Amino acid sequence: xxxxxxxxxxxxxxxxQSMTLQCxxxxxxxxxxxxxxxxxxxxxxxxxxxxxxxxxxxxVPNGYNVSRSTTEDFPLRxxxxxxxxxxxxxxASSYGAGYTFGSGTRLTVV
Amino acid sequence: GEDVEQSLFxxxxxxxxxxxxxxxxxxxxxxxxxxxxxxxxxxxxLTYIFSNMDMxxxxxxxxxxxxxxxxxxxxxxDTQTGDSAIYFCAEILVGNNRLAFGKxxxxxxxx
Numbered sequence: 641x642x643x644x645x646x647x648x649x650x651x652x653x654x655x656x657q658s659m660t661l662q663c664x665x666x667x668x669x670x671x672x673x674x675x676x677x678x679x680x681x682x683x684x685x686x687x688x689x690x691x692x693x694x695x696x697x698x699x700v701p702n703g704y705n706v707s708r709s710t711t712e713d714f715p716l717r718x719x720x721x722x723x724x725x726x727x728x729x730x731x732a733s734s735y736g737a738g739y740t741f742g743s744g745t746r747l748t749v750v
Numbered sequence: 751g752e753d754v755e756q757s758l759f760x761x762x763x764x765x766x767x768x769x770x771x772x773x774x775x776x777x778x779x780x781x782x783x784x785x786x787x788x789x790x791x792x793x794x795x796l797t798y799i800f801s802n803m804d805m806x807x808x809x810x811x812x813x814x815x816x817x818x819x820x821x822x823x824x825x826x827x828d829t830q831t832g833d834s835a836i837y838f839c840a841e842i843l844v845g846n847n848r849l850a851f852g853k854x855x856x857x858x859x860x861x
Contacts, residue, residue, distance in 0.1 A: 671847060682853040737781040737842050739849055743792040
């Protein structure tokens with residue numbers, strides 16, 4: 641099925657651990673982005689990419705790294721997890737104004 | 751700035767109409783969206799409106815756009831228990847194609 645695939649769906653980390661949230665799309669979209677969702681805060685943009693090899697920061701980039709070596713993949717790395725990064729993470733890809741979202745990764749940092 | 755405003759909570763009786771409001775800041779936005787999120791689920795695109803329109807109707811959903819006041823609303827007719835969810839408005843920011851979301855409006859439908 642065409643779309644955006646996020647893995648894992650759930651993850652628990654200890655403070656200070658690192659991990660990578662995976663995001664892959666098979667629609668050949670140039671634009672991909674990562675959001676975090678917190679209660680009462682809506683979705684806030686972490687990082688985005690307008691094409692392979694190009695990334696840029698969104699509203700809340702601190703503590704996260706991204707890379708875009710291929711059109712299909714846009715992983716999000718937490719270098720040293722903190723409890724403040726407990727959230728639900730959504731990856732999206734888009735072509736023009738048509739956005740497709742993944743089903744989300746629920747991350748808890750203890 | 752990227753500041754999309756929404757009220758936070760709305761309760762409505764089953765069968766009544768519900769109206770969710772949103773204000774946005776980027777007057778040059780080309781598309782404005784409404785997304786629905788059910789508990790524990792991802793984002794479902796409900797409907798969208800292009801900025802050169804002032805109204806769009808799609809079955810039980812009516813979207814109204816007031817560009818002068820930068821105000822967007824979503825009316826759900828004959829609200830049903832399955833409409834209980836969080837509703838987000840979002841705008842495409844001209845120039846960088848980024849999607850900016852409001853904080854969401856939780857709708858609770860009372861049987």
